[in-house]
Amino acid sequence: MxxxxxxxxxxxxxxxxxxxxxxxxxxxxxxxxxxxxxxxxxxxxxxxxxxxGAATGPDTQxxxxxxxxxxxxxxxxxKIYTMGNFQNTGNQLDVAIEGDGFFRITMPDGTINYTRDGAFKMDSAGRVVTSEGYPLEPLITIPEGTTEITISSDGRVSAKIPNQTNAQDLGQIQLSRFINPAGLESVGRNLLKETAASGAPVDNIPGAEGAGTLVQKYLEMSNxxxxxxxxxxxxxxxxxxxxxxxxxxxxxxxxxxxxxxx
Structure with a gap:
């Protein structure tokens, strides 16, 4: 043939x-x-x-x-990790990453997965979770009766609660960076998993040592x-x-x- x-x-x-x-x-x-x-x-x-280069004669090839x-x-x-456009949503729990880094998400088996999807929600216990109900790591819990949530560019989360003069500090959002983010394994549900090719995660607060900063009330759309x-x-x-x-x-x-x- x-x-x-x-x-x-x-x-x-x-x-x-x-x-x-x-x-x-x-x-x-x-x-x-x-x-x-x-x-x-x-x-x-x-x-x-x-x-x-094979010889064709005594002096030729x-x-x-x-x-x-x-x-x-x-x-x-x-995967091409260029930035997507930012969309203003006005939602207090929507967060976009401006720069490098991934949000850390705790899975049901205790392992950590990673995502650029900052469309967070609040579950019945007040925990900040993904649309699938997986909690953000480190865990952030919103107190009952909170009227306003503030997420700073460096990841500090605070809440305004009635009858309290000062805003209550709720915790710190961390970002993870990888030497080779293209080596991360996509597992669906907007989640990524560490592999030998991606290297180990480097965890930092937003804005530190090359990590991106956070923008509240915005979402990063597809690139x-x-x-x-x-x-x-x-x-x-x-x-x-x-x-x-x-x-x-x-x-x-x-x-x-x-x-x-x-």
Whole structure:
């Protein structure tokens, strides 16, 4: 069989994976704190028919060789951690991170996950939690009867309570930074998990040692650019189409070869 059939087949599989990633980006265009992904590709192994530099005589050698590639493969999907636009919500528990860092979230099994989604809520016990009910770490509890919550740029949380002259300090929000945030594992629900590739988290108060600062009553929206993703989709679709055309061309060539003997 013609080698090009299998080579073009790998191209179709790779572009299908590319479309899958682009579709996920577009699906999350309004997801708070979402970071778009990019697909990286690598060429596959080559068959060397003639080695470059091989001797062709006592004092001569081949300046170039002959190599035939066998296609392409998807090698990585990398999250791009550029900042999304900020949206003013007016909600006292909505917090955006301006700069690097992730909120720390305590999971039911006691482990820590991370998120850029600052759309926090208050549960029946007054704890500050995510939309899924997972508490912020360190735990912040809002007293009953609180009329106003203030979150400073450095993460100090305070509450104004009736019949108290001064605001009550409720705790400190911390941020975690990673040497390689692209190595974090996405686990859904706007949460990320530490991996060996991401490195260990470095915990700081907002604004300290490179950590971002907090902006209350704002949310960081997705960094997906719809026009850019639509262009990427068109390019991937055309690449898929060209690979399928290569397969049909190979099929036509095989048909001609098979019809030589009548």
């Amino acid at each position: 013609m080698r090009a059939l299998w080579t073009a087949g790998t191209g179709m599989v790779a572009q299908q994976a590319n479309i899958d990633v682009i579709s996920n980006n577009l699906a999350n265009v309004n997801t708070t704190g979402f970071k778009k992904s990019r697909t990286d590709f690598q060429d596959l192994m080559y068959q060397t028919i003639r080695q470059a 081949l300046p170039t060789g002959i190599q035939v590639g066998s296609g392409v493969r998807q090698v990585a999907t990398q 997906v650019q719809v026009v850019e993703e639509m262009v990427n989709m068109i390019v991937a679709e055309r690449a898929y189409q060209m690979n399928s055309k290569a397969i049909t061309t190979c099929d036509s060539m095989l048909e001609v070869a098979a019809g030589l003997k009548r």
